[in-house]
Amino acid sequence: MxxxxxxxxxxxxxxxxxxSINTLLPAALDTQLHHARxxxxxxxxxxxxxxxxDGRFLPMSELAARTSASLSRxxxxxxxxQNRGWVERRPHPGDARVTTAxxxxxxxETIEELAPGHVEAVRSLxxxxxxxxxxxxxxxxxxxxxxxxxxxxxxxxxxxxx
Amino acid sequence: MxxxxxxxxxxxxxxxxxxSINTLLPAALDTQLHHARxxxxxxxxxxxxxxxxDGRFLPMSELAARTSASLSRxxxxxxxxQNRGWVERRPHPGDARVTTAxxxxxxxETIEELAPGHVEAVRSLxxxxxxxxxxxxxxxxxxxxxxxxxxxxxxxxxxxxx
DNA sequence: CCGATGAAGTTGAACCGTCAATCTTAAATT
DNA sequence: AATTTAAGATTGACGGTTCAACTTCATCGG
Numbered sequence: 001m002x003x004x005x006x007x008x009x010x011x012x013x014x015x016x017x018x019x020s021i022n023t024l025l026p027a028a029l030d031t032q033l034h035h036a037r038x039x040x041x042x043x044x045x046x047x048x049x050x051x052x053x054d055g056r057f058l059p060m061s062e063l064a065a066r067t068s069a070s071l072s073r074x075x076x077x078x079x080x081x082q083n084r085g086w087v088e089r090r091p092h093p094g095d096a097r098v099t100t101a102x103x104x105x106x107x108x109e110t111i112e113e114l115a116p117g118h119v120e121a122v123r124s125l126x127x128x129x130x131x132x133x134x135x136x137x138x139x140x141x142x143x144x145x146x147x148x149x150x151x152x153x154x155x156x157x158x159x160x161x162x
Numbered sequence: 163m164x165x166x167x168x169x170x171x172x173x174x175x176x177x178x179x180x181x182s183i184n185t186l187l188p189a190a191l192d193t194q195l196h197h198a199r200x201x202x203x204x205x206x207x208x209x210x211x212x213x214x215x216d217g218r219f220l221p222m223s224e225l226a227a228r229t230s231a232s233l234s235r236x237x238x239x240x241x242x243x244q245n246r247g248w249v250e251r252r253p254h255p256g257d258a259r260v261t262t263a264x265x266x267x268x269x270x271e272t273i274e275e276l277a278p279g280h281v282e283a284v285r286s287l288x289x290x291x292x293x294x295x296x297x298x299x300x301x302x303x304x305x306x307x308x309x310x311x312x313x314x315x316x317x318x319x320x321x322x323x324x
Numbered sequence: 325c326c327g328a329t330g331a332a333g334t335t336g337a338a339c340c341g342t343c344a345a346t347c348t349t350a351a352a353t354t
Numbered sequence: 355a356a357t358t359t360a361a362g363a364t365t366g367a368c369g370g371t372t373c374a375a376c377t378t379c380a381t382c383g384g
Contacts (some may be wrong), residue, residue, distance in 0.1 A: 003280035004277070014298075014300040015289070020312075023229050042340095060363060070183065070343095072342070072364080076342090096349055097361065097362045124308060129307050130307070136172045139176040142175070148246065148288070155175070159175055260332065328384105332380100333376105333377085335376080335377100336373105340370085342369085345365085346365080349360105350366105
């Protein structure tokens, strides 16, 4: 029953800013992508991760990790993307439990069409607000936070490149 | 039709970290609050903003601004909180278009009960990853981003205290 | 003082995400 | 080898969010 340590001024500012960014940024990007091709930021990230993967496919579990999503959420979304002809499911040859999600040619075309506008939106809503030092600081700080939320998060492997 | 400027290494790291934080952090806090009292982070923020307001009430529009939400979303949520007895709606005496949301005594008790655990969770998932300088940097950078997303965001008024 | 414009707010439908239950297959235990 | 345990994935129901349509009321220009 000890008194909790409330937030000091900087902590409060950092926290409130984070909450606002969390709400406003995905909303703005969702809107842009929805207008362009009726998909969400999450849909886009799924396609983007597949497009960058070797052979343009990944096991569902790995894809879930790379999009920070639950397997359940991913499964629903892949079903939707499959219905639009952008993704295919195939069984994994070596392990019958595993399903792999493959980006189709149509899916690749879609993301290539969408990428320039999306990158522009990320710049204008996010990166253009910041100096190069800010971006470097934010990368460092952001990865610390990600490490707190998930010690084994894949993006930490990427930048550590041991 | 000029070639888009793709993200450089730091930009990509900052952006990917932001996307992951955006997904994982609200999910973790939602889970904590949902276990404690069956409410979401957004519900909590609504109650928190009311509890900090003069007289424990705010017009719907102002409450929407302070929670970075659409009026529609807020209206649905206030209806839910009203059904639980934590919030009341009242007409505004001066302007008949305005509805004010008031925090009830039961609502106040609820947020006082919830606050210590929530602050602890914010610390352990977010702030404890960072040094004091990190927090200050993040506050500064975060407010820059918020300013990009919404020039007139209320949190910018708070810290400028001119 | 009257009509147009726009702000404040609500509502219902459609869509998305979460949770718990379930299924199949691999690995570990004995 | 049989049994148990855990990993990978899917599904349906439920609750939350968004979008568009609508209502009410204030304000501004004539």
